[in-house]
Amino acid sequence: MKNKFFCVHAHFYQPPRQNPWTLTVSKETLAKPYRDFNRKITDECYGPLSMPSIKSSFCDYLLSVYSHISFNFGPTLFSWIEDHYPQLAASIIQADSISAKIYGEGAAMAQAYNHRILPHCSAKDKMLQIKWGMEYFESKFKRKAKAVWLPETAVDNETLEALIACQVEFSVLSTSQADKSLIDSEENIYLEPFNYVSKNQNGKKLTLFFYNQDLSLKITQEMPNTEKYYLRILSAFKADNNPALLSIASDGENYGHHLKDGDKALSHLIKKILSDKKIVLTNYASWLKNFKAEKEIKIKENTSWSCPHGLGRWEKECGCRIDKSMKSQEWRTDLKFFTDELGEKAEKLYYATVNNLLKDPDEALFSYWQCIDKRKPDFTLNFVHSRAIKPLTPDETRKTLTALEMMKSAQLMRTSCAWFFDDISSIEPLNAIREALYLCECASKLGEDFFSVFEKIRKVKSNYPSIKIENLIEEIKAENKQPHISLCSFISGIELKYQLPFETHCNYKFKILNEKREESISFFHVSCARISTLEKREFFISVKKIEENLIFSIKESLLSDFQKNLSLKPTEFDFTCDISLLKDEDRELATIFLSKNPKNEVKKKFIISAASAYGDFDKSIEAFRIISKSENAKSIFESIPFAEDYLRHFLNLAASKPERQESKEILDFISSSAFFKTMWKYSLAMEIKYGDKKNSFKKQ
Numbered sequence: 001m002k003n004k005f006f007c008v009h010a011h012f013y014q015p016p017r018q019n020p021w022t023l024t025v026s027k028e029t030l031a032k033p034y035r036d037f038n039r040k041i042t043d044e045c046y047g048p049l050s051m052p053s054i055k056s057s058f059c060d061y062l063l064s065v066y067s068h069i070s071f072n073f074g075p076t077l078f079s080w081i082e083d084h085y086p087q088l089a090a091s092i093i094q095a096d097s098i099s100a101k102i103y104g105e106g107a108a109m110a111q112a113y114n115h116r117i118l119p120h121c122s123a124k125d126k127m128l129q130i131k132w133g134m135e136y137f138e139s140k141f142k143r144k145a146k147a148v149w150l151p152e153t154a155v156d157n158e159t160l161e162a163l164i165a166c167q168v169e170f171s172v173l174s175t176s177q178a179d180k181s182l183i184d185s186e187e188n189i190y191l192e193p194f195n196y197v198s199k200n201q202n203g204k205k206l207t208l209f210f211y212n213q214d215l216s217l218k219i220t221q222e223m224p225n226t227e228k229y230y231l232r233i234l235s236a237f238k239a240d241n242n243p244a245l246l247s248i249a250s251d252g253e254n255y256g257h258h259l260k261d262g263d264k265a266l267s268h269l270i271k272k273i274l275s276d277k278k279i280v281l282t283n284y285a286s287w288l289k290n291f292k293a294e295k296e297i298k299i300k301e302n303t304s305w306s307c308p309h310g311l312g313r314w315e316k317e318c319g320c321r322i323d324k325s326m327k328s329q330e331w332r333t334d335l336k337f338f339t340d341e342l343g344e345k346a347e348k349l350y351y352a353t354v355n356n357l358l359k360d361p362d363e364a365l366f367s368y369w370q371c372i373d374k375r376k377p378d379f380t381l382n383f384v385h386s387r388a389i390k391p392l393t394p395d396e397t398r399k400t401l402t403a404l405e406m407m408k409s410a411q412l413m414r415t416s417c418a419w420f421f422d423d424i425s426s427i428e429p430l431n432a433i434r435e436a437l438y439l440c441e442c443a444s445k446l447g448e449d450f451f452s453v454f455e456k457i458r459k460v461k462s463n464y465p466s467i468k469i470e471n472l473i474e475e476i477k478a479e480n481k482q483p484h485i486s487l488c489s490f491i492s493g494i495e496l497k498y499q500l501p502f503e504t505h506c507n508y509k510f511k512i513l514n515e516k517r518e519e520s521i522s523f524f525h526v527s528c529a530r531i532s533t534l535e536k537r538e539f540f541i542s543v544k545k546i547e548e549n550l551i552f553s554i555k556e557s558l559l560s561d562f563q564k565n566l567s568l569k570p571t572e573f574d575f576t577c578d579i580s581l582l583k584d585e586d587r588e589l590a591t592i593f594l595s596k597n598p599k600n601e602v603k604k605k606f607i608i609s610a611a612s613a614y615g616d617f618d619k620s621i622e623a624f625r626i627i628s629k630s631e632n633a634k635s636i637f638e639s640i641p642f643a644e645d646y647l648r649h650f651l652n653l654a655a656s657k658p659e660r661q662e663s664k665e666i667l668d669f670i671s672s673s674a675f676f677k678t679m680w681k682y683s684l685a686m687e688i689k690y691g692d693k694k695n696s697f698k699k700q
């Protein structure tokens, strides 16, 4: 069957988990032993898929799964991967260029930026989501995106018109989303692509591929049985001589996260297809290079791949739920009204704020993804100044950036995941509320009070009678008293004298300008710079050690007041807290370093030793052995704050000197720990070190 083609599309995506104030991801207890799901899923799926596992006739060395499928990574996920595992991000980008060499076109496609349901977006937001996604893609993959993946494959005519306006060549929908009124109802629409013809752009076209929904729904159950699933694929083709492309599509997380060893199952299937040669593996773009869509098709508007009730899952009680005991999803309607109202208010305030400051407020907004991506003060400053009508004062610069930040949250708070699960008290809707609070804080800095809109969401009922949404909102407010809490974390590191040998990502940079230490209390004057908005503030902070705790008191104050502040009364401070309010690892580190419990001694010794050993092989081994030679070594390691970062460091170390016996010691320890899945990092580091990537690809 020389002209029967097959393609697997994997949609890789995670909801944005970064806290909008600090830009860090909070710990998620359900992800244990990992600190959060991004890390867990990377070790189970994104990482292992990048391992060279497939031998083919294309070249003499093994290639990763990514080179042989069609895929898209959500920008919010890809940025996180770039920050935490730059080698993995580089190998995914490289897989796209390898696929272009062997198949003729690259495997990667863009995605609408932060996974909003596009039919729910205004016409302008549709363009914004698509353009942010496409430009982000181009900056990472160094080529123009030919296709855009629609979040949840949610579609309406306006969305397809927006894709055409952005010169997108094709997109992918489910077979259930095709309106067959223009074609022979007997036709297998999953065996060829169709043309969607624009109504209002002079007959311009977009190619639509419809993946086979039945086969795709069987991936998690049947793909582990390679032979059986392969036969299903073969039998889905027609026995004729017409060229055909059959494709399946699903969440990429099936391959290793939702489905145990799913990464191996996919790799086996690809090997089977390549060796059996009955059908030809390809990706969508490569297929379109040789064949064209012939017939026209219409789509069923307001449909998606994961809600049989159209778009109900993202706006109302439609019947979709995971846990049947979660009786009511009426909160979805309330959350949608709430976020849409805030979004409209934010948009008006944005233009009112920047109309007299920026040459082209729309162009700035449509390019703002660059600042979100780079997070570099110099870049951000130049971004605003190069777009300004006149030289801006520092205050005008901050106002402009605050308005843009507000518009970022207006997008992020409407990420589809907020509506997908069963209850408003789940992590994802709370993340939306967190973004909404941040948006309101930006608005209040611009002189508008939007907090009254919260009245509508405060009284919404959770399915858990004991949970009150208004209490959760107050908790989110308290835990995000910023930059105060981040400042306390910074000072606690100074007071307790611990350092970390790697960068932890935070939106605030602190600098000590003055200090005074007395026996049981220390005073600091600290400057605080916020990376995203370039806001600068100064604080006076006192820190007192009481037993196994620290008491922080903060007052916003000018440096010239330092001496005067030394005699402040407790009531004269703006904010007071102890270490219990510090976040995640900051709290754990403070607890370890304040503890008199001998159990914490090993951790303390390790953290101090690892910090001073960074980059030095022998000293690092000494640090490593502080834990590996201790009693309960594995459980101590798992509970060290930032355990995964230390592991990555040790794996890189082992890859730098694989001939040393100590390297083997490290590998044995990690591969028998709860983090055994993390071993792909060693293989990737070794591949980068020793890989001699031949540029010769055999002609097919």
Ligand SMILES: [Zn+2]
Binding pocket: 306, 307, 308, 309, 310, 312, 313, 318, 319, 320
């Ligand atoms: Zn539904």
